[in-house]
Amino acid sequence: MTKKTFKISGMHCAGCVRKIELALTKTTGVHAASVNFATESALVEFDEQIVSEIDLAKAVESVGYRLDVAAGETETLSIKVIGMDSPHCAMIVEGALKKLDGVKNTDVDFANQRVKIVFDSSVLSVDTVFKVITDAGYKPIKEEAGTEDLLDKEKIEREKQLSDLKRKLFVGGALSILIFFGSFPEWFSFMPKFLSNNWMLLLLTTPVQFWVGWQFYSGLKLLVKYRTADMNTLIAIGTLAAYFYSAAVTIFPDFFTAGGIMPEIYFDTSAIIIVLILLGKYFEVLMKGRASEAIKKLIGLQPKTAKILKNGKEIEVQIADVVVSDLVVVRPGERIPVDGKITEGDSEIDESMVTGESMPVHKTVGGAVIGSTINKFGTFTFRATKIGKDTVLSQIIKMVEEAQGSKAPIQRLADLVSSYFVPVVIVIAIATFVVWNFFGPVPAFNFALVNFVAVLIIACPCALGLATPMAIMVSSGSAASRGILVKDAASLEIANKINAIVLDKTGTLTEGKPQLTDIVAFEGENQREVLRLAASLEQRSEHSLAQAILHHAAHKEKVELYKLEDFKAISGKGVRGFLQIESQKIEAHFGNRALAADIGLNTAPYEDKIKKLESEGKTVMILAADKKIKGALAVADVLKKESKEAILALKKSGIDVWMLTGDNDRTARAIARQVEIENIMSEVLPDKKSEKVRELQAQGKIVAMVGDGINDAPALTQANVGIAMGEGTDIAMESANITLMRGDLMLIYETIALSKRTMRIIKQNLFWAFFYNSAFVPVAAGLLYPFFGILLNPIFAAAAMAFSSISVVLNSLRLKRAV
Structure with a gap:
């Protein structure tokens, strides 16, 4: 059987999945087929001896879709995409990439801002992939460096993004305050008159619209070039509508006053909306940094250098230069560079960052050490067994990243709604404009424009998209730290x-390993002597029960063993040997009832005590020396x-x-x-x-x-x-x-x-996101106006939209607290 993933073209809804799966599973030789609507791919398990890839393609084609059979040189590219921080952004990037010829499969993980793309390098170049991502409004970084370097690049890009947002917020905020004061001279009579001039307001608003709000125009490029839309498209259309209408009123006033009505201008609406949404974006970027702290802390723990022994000399090398079987020296206070086993020395090691256990763990020769944990006291040497991506820490980072990028079943509904959300909102906005323009009160156009902008701005696919993955991201990171x-x-x-x-x-x-639990002395013997006799007999045995007794004798009671001669292991029964006790050589036996019976000893007087121990799930061994029963020892996996x-x-x-x-x-x-x-x-x-x-x-x-x-x-x-x-x-x-x-x-x-808390937070997030969008979009469209005379100002719509995303992130961050 062969398992293979194929790209499927032509799917336009979740209903297509079932049709394709049925077509494939009905094909002779196909064992199983699973179609993924999100990635537009099919995982097919089939027998190559019975059915070929061409046959699979024909089966899919028969129901109206296309299955792409591999051709040319296939290349896999992993890209970090800065700014792709919501499922909706991921959908936009994925949609743009899938329109490229030569793309076979895409795997978009917004939680870790990563895209993996499988493509035919004879048809498509890496530069084209990067250009498409840039055109969509995001910053791509190729993942070719080490994890540490990539983290540094990502940090630089995030800091650059925050710095850019801060500068734009400062300029946009200052200009928006002046625009607001100038737009309402009746409220702010103390402001200079020239500030209320429409030409001055146009001059002040233009840099806010086209410089401060520049990032939103990637949404227009998506609409024109890739025939898809995102949140940026809504903001760009909404603010540009307000801006260009106000600019037209300013430049051609006579055209608008011909009917005898003084038209309104909405420069304040356009400018303040842009600033408020950018402010929300700024806080979102800041808080998302906090949400992914766990994985960054783990990556930050990795040491950059190691001290290795070469020809008897200690030399310091970069962590990437350590190879398996190298001898590595670690001193007190240093982080252990890679995974390995101690060959010399011992120490107390703080493994809390991996295991969550606060107490240091004592390690001796043969003990396993984990890379990036902290050596507390002793100096020791260990042999490297795992390096690079094979270390425990690297595996933990990989597992946490995969968990953060995976989808919970509850997310499917939110993803499905998000995929249709923006086009539906644009349709609602256009319908709102048409209805208000033809049936609204005078001035109908003004009402139509304001409500059109409010609908576009109030809609928030981000809150809906972030509801589940943000909680999963924080929860899995929080779990890893424990x-x-x-x-x-x-x-x-x-x-x-x-x-x-x-x-x-x-x-x-x-x-998981036996331990000595009870020592019972018979016939006036003391427990320490019974232990000494039993341990002396077992000193050459390799049985796990013997090791438990020897460990107890050496480490807990610290008894000195007698000299053992003529040792013999009796299969299935126990051991026999001669012990040198003072000047005498005494024969001793240690084992089960069958061994005692073989040497003619009666265990009946001691059976009550023996059976009591056995009833507790313990293995009991009887000690006899010089033909007398001296005691019994019980061993159990405690x-x-x-x-x-x-x-x-x-x-x-x-x-x-x-x-x-x-x-x-x-x-x-x-x-x-x-x-x-x-x-x-x-x-x-x-x-x-x-x-x-x-x-x-x-x-x-x-x-x-x-x-x-x-x-x-x-x-x-x-x-x-x-x-x-x-x-x-x-x-x-x-x-x-x-x-x-x-x-x-x-x-x-x-x-x-933690799972229960996570699901509770996800349900809260989804409820508020659904409630917010389903309740406020109709209000923005003016549904309450005929009954209560209520309209939603686009400025308040922008503030509410920004708050909705922030509230989802803040609610998810509550999962960082201990259970």
């Missing part, structure tokens, strides 16, 4: 609906300290919590009892985990699966939302929708809480 990485916006939306969570036991609920708290929080939220494990039912129930989980799936083989998730989904549950191992990957993929623990395997993280960068189960509760 150690929660969301792969896409859809996952963030679905997490809000979760009503069942399946937790894999090992490594998720538990620490629960994480926050497991119980997290499960109680999830249950209080009304979520069913399930534990999934391969353990036998008795052990599983013992673990579940400790964390108050009633729903247990025990003795589940690794390949059956996804089936268990499917069973819950069949009951109508929205299921989240939480796991950390390779064998969890199918279940993570099957679940509505897959959540991987960041301490787990790369495969688990790739299969999951959400990755938790530290093993704290409370992050699951935080993720769901």
Whole structure:
């Protein structure tokens, strides 16, 4: 089977999608087809042995569309587009690019101001692509530099944009105040008379109209050259209508006074509208900078240099010159340059920027270190294992960017409305002008013009377009700073609906490695001596249970081991050896009941204590020395300290919590009892985990699966939302929708809480954006005038329009606060 994306031409509405998908799926050899109206492309999975690309093209052509089969040299170009900061802007850029010959596919991500374009380089040049984007009113930057350089370029462009807006606002604001005073001499009698002269007002308004408001004329270029329209088109048409009418009244006054009525002039309307909208734009640019702070902070954390060892000498190199297997030296207070494993030394490392964990983590030889984290105390050397785009930090940045650029299902409605919004508003504005001009009161033309301008200015596709993606952008950035990485916006939306969570036991609920939990001494022995005997016997064993006992003996009790001779591992039962205790050589055994029985020892007197430990889900091993039972040790994969708290929080939220494990039912129930989980799936083989998730989904549950191992990957993929623990395997993280960068189960509760807050903010944004546009456009058209005598002044329309976008951004920024 082959999966391939094709460009589709001729789609004009969402209804076309179904027709094309049906045509493709009915074609023999096609396994699946998914058509994307937004990108005008089709992802087709087909058997090349049965059906060719030409056959696919014919199938699509049969229902009235065109599927482009690749030809010539295909090139992919990634461009940063400064100023493309709303879905409507993205639609304009995408629309302009798609009209170019040779374009095969476009992927527009407004949240990160990025466009990826796949094109036939034999037909289309990069310069032409750049020219089209510039013509549309945006600033393109080719993404060929490193992330840091690109960030610097973007910052320079943003600062330049803000500086330009500030200068224009200062000049435009000063001129608009004079124009306003001059337009109403009856209110401001103290102003000089010459300021009220129409020629003076024309002189003052012209620089505001054509210099301060220059950026809005890209909308006219779009209309003429690409037969599409955006918000700038509305502003340009509206303000130019007011300006040219007023200029005509000034230049040809006799023509307008012929009917005996003194015409009004609207220079103040034109100038003040431009200044108010630019002011809104200025604040929007400022606040959008804050919205994307999280990703900029992450990128800013990357060190620029590293100290590496070459031929025994320490040399400082640029971070780009570090290669895998280089030995890197890090001193206290320095940032770790790349990912790697410690080969010499130890230290406390602050990993809070990646995991969200505030306490430094102790790392020793063999410990993994993450690039860009901070070395607190010791000096150490590590071997580089991942560099450049493969480091953990680079992967986090990529995941956050992808999440910010992805679309939540709830956004589809807003996008669909936005795509038709501007043309509909222009039609409403023209209809308003015609109705008022022919049926309005005297002076009908003046009423018609004012209401025409008000309709064009009040309409705000930006508020509608920003409602969902701005909240997703802030939310995913905020989540990343807490150690929660969301792969896409859809996952963030679905997490809000979760009503069942399946937790894999090992490594998720538990620490994932056995620990010594109990030491029981029999026959008057003391616990320390029992531990010493058991650890001495296990010192040559490689079994994971042995390692747990040895770790406890060495690091917690710090006991000195006896000399071990003639060691033997007895398969499935335990170990045997001779211990040198003082001057005697004593035979000792350590293992299960079967081993005790083999050497003729009766465990019956100790069974109560042994069974009690086993009922708690622990593995019990019996110690015998010199043919006498001395004690027993219990080892278990212990629960994480926050497991119980997290499960109680999830249950209080009304979520069913399930534990999934391969353990036998008795052990599983013992673990579940400790964390108050009633729903247990025990003795589940690794390949059956996804089936268990499917069973819950069949009951109508929205299921989240939480796991950390390779064998969890199918279940993570099957679940509505897959959540991987960041301490787990790369495969688990790739299969999951959400990755938790530290093993704290409370992050699951935080993720769901954040999703609920995000959806609440999105719904508020959409409500106000829809309400604003649906309520105020009719008011601007003069619908209330016949009943209440109310008309909307275009100046107030401009202020309201600017405020609507700002309110959406401000409301979304509330997500930066902790859950």
